[in-house]
Amino acid sequence: MELLGISIGWILIVLGALFLLIETFNPGFFIAVPGTVMIILGVLFVMGFDVFGSTLGVAVGVATALAAAAVTVWLYARITPDERPTTISRDSIVGHGGRVVREVVPENISGKVAIGGVEWSARSVAGVLPAGTEVVVVRSEGVHVIVEEVR
Known part of the structure; x- marks a missing residue:
């Protein structure tokens, strides 16, 4: 699929990379998950797999997005400092x-x-x-x- 001559896959990859870059400078904003999912779906599009073109494509896209989200959350938990939140009340x-x-x-x-x-x-x-x-x-x-x- 193309949008104004630009592959939707490349648009998703660029947007996903921007989301990851924003997450790098604003940790905790938690846009790493959608960024990673966008990159994975973008790669699928660039490789010629139409995620929205068939039932199989939607199933593969959803499964890939869920797997990417799960891995991203797991990695995010591993690299986040193990600090307990402040529980002090006034x-x-x-x-x-x-x-x-x-x-x-x-x-x-x-x-x-x-x-x-x-x-x-x-x-x-x-x-x-x-x-x-x-x-x-x-x-x-x-x-x-x-x-x-x-x-």
């Missing part, structure tokens, strides 16, 4: 210590504190807490934490 950090990253004030939540390697919006119980101040979380409200200086 309620579970009450009583934990941290450090002010951006000045914390009582009136608003523009301040930032780092607790357990995670940054949180914060406000102070009383007074201005400059960057670098050691703090402890006394409670949480909405999407921010309330901290006080460690004495």
Whole structure:
């Protein structure tokens, strides 16, 4: 099949390669699976196998796409760092210590504190807490934490 004189197979191969390139620069966006499937289907088209021309072609195309997707997901899982996702919630950090990253004030939540390697919006119980101040979380409200200086 051709589209304006260009083989659909080559279009699929180029689009699949672009998807893989985007995935390289944006890991986790997870367009590697459709990219790989596009490349495989494109190769089938270039080799003269019309994936959409018959029932057998559709069956082979679907089977190939599923196999390519499964292999891509397996490879993606193998090369992804084995890091556990953060399971810290704002309620579970009450009583934990941290450090002010951006000045914390009582009136608003523009301040930032780092607790357990995670940054949180914060406000102070009383007074201005400059960057670098050691703090402890006394409670949480909405999407921010309330901290006080460690004495």
